[in-house]
Amino acid sequence: MSSTPFPDKPHAKPVGKRPVAAFFGNLWRVTLVHLAWPAVRTYVWLNENLHAPAWAGGSLREFGLRLWGFAWLTFVWVLLWGDVTWANIVVGALIALLVMVLLPLPRVPVEGRFHPLSALKLVGTMIYNFFLSSAQVAWAAVKPGDPPLGAVVRVHMAIKSDLTLTLAVDYINLVPGTMVVEIDQDQRMLYIHVFDVRKQKYIDEFLKQMAYVERQFIKTFERDDEWHPSPFHGIDDDYHHVPFADRRRVVEQERSRKEKA
Structure with a gap:
């Protein structure tokens, strides 16, 4: 008589995910802990402790909005010329800066959060x-x-x-x-x-x-x-x-x- 209690029953497979599935399943957790969470904490700290100068809007949100306007005006200048060169980019950036300094638009309130x-x-x-x-x-x-x-x-x-x-x-x-x-x-x-x-x-x-x-x-x-x-x-x-x-x-x-x- 065999010493094993169930000689004809195959061995049960271990419970759990396969190695590849387990790797990708834990990847997002590692990313969240080691990358995303420190990045969020850094952004919150910068937003609470750093303040943009008055000419840049006085807050990081206003500064980001003005930076976007500067980049957009530069892009429009290069688009009008139809040729992407360093000369067009530099001239477009200078003109965008002059427009924003000499002809400033009214402040646009930035409210809510972007998803x-x-x-x-x-x-x-x-x-x-x-x-x-x-x-x-x-x-x-x-x-x-x-x-x-x-x-x-x-x-x-x-x-x-x-x-x-x-x-x-x-x-x-x-x-x-x-x-x-x-x-x-x-x-x-x-x-x-x-x-x-x-x-x-x-x-x-x-x-x-x-x-x-x-x-x-x-x-x-x-x-x-x-x-x-x-x-x-x-x-x-x-x-x-x-x-x-x-x-x-x-x-x-x-x-x-x-x-x-």
């Missing part, structure tokens, strides 16, 4: 809507029958920041078939010309798209739990004219959308 993943989703949706709307406008231009019936539709946006509202308006204007013709800054109301409103479903689709734009811009730039009003403003709600009920409406729409999905 790259939500921004990528927003850009992807914009590209999709761009091609879809372009095809719809092209088809309406060549198909026989009555021309499309356009109208101006009023849309309310529960967006606090003027900068975020401007980006939302640019988003809407980039999509063919829609154009913002007027903005009520105090009431956060947009008057948008819609290409075709002959059927109720067209209006419903447009309003649904605007609700998505509103919700996604808030998720990308100004989530309520990360909102930090700029010191250039006074009381938050008094300046931005966005009641709490409007922001709550956006939250309920997002929750309803997830429940349906």
